[in-house]
Amino acid sequence: MTTLYDEKWGQGPRTCGGCTLCCRLLPVHHDGDMPGGWHKAAGERCRHQRTGKGCAVYRKAGFPTACVYWNCRWLTGIDTAELRRPDRAHYVLDVVPDYVTLSADDLTPTKIEVVQVWCDPKYPDAHKDPALRAYLARRGEEGVAALIRYSSGDAFFLCPPAMSSDGQWHERHDGQVEPDRTAEEMVAGVAEARGQT
Secondary structure (H helix, E strand, O other), rough: OOOOOOOOOHHOOOOOOOOOOHHOOOOOEEEEOOOOOOOOOOOOOOOOEEEEOOOOOOOOOOOOOOHHHHOEEHHHHHOOOOOOOOOHEEEEOOOOEEEEEEEEOOOOEEEEEEEEEEOOOOOOHHHHHHHHHHHHHHHHHHOOOOEEEEEOEEEEEOOOOHOOOOOOOOEEOOOOOOOOHHHHHHHHHHHHHHHHH
């Protein structure tokens, strides 16, 4: 099951090396130790990113607290042994769980926990990587689906075989992507989703 916190956070067996894909694909909302706050939209290159070298302020003054406490799932090494480094796979698996709300005309809306997969828009089919699909299929057996994201507002729901009635993958592109949630909303939504699985 997806965890919100792991006591070995940031101590995984892998290192970023020259990978900086998260520095471009993911949004950063930071109001802490940087004067005036600092925000970076999803898909926008971070001003501290150095291609092939990493972050220019990594663990130095100015390093956003939001980045200190974040790692991609590949970096943590938790059930990701067969996945390639994000810059080579063209997607980043977010460690922060999220949820979607599924509804139909005759059903009560249901929250479903999702793994966020941030795909490089230059490689829109990166989510079809067989190793990623195997990883997502295992999460599906735990009642966790996927949200394939190209930006904060461009995403689709990916239902794994274990969660579909016909045992097939299903993409749902007709939903609305909700605006950024607060940490409290995210925790409450994921908790509710976990209670329903």
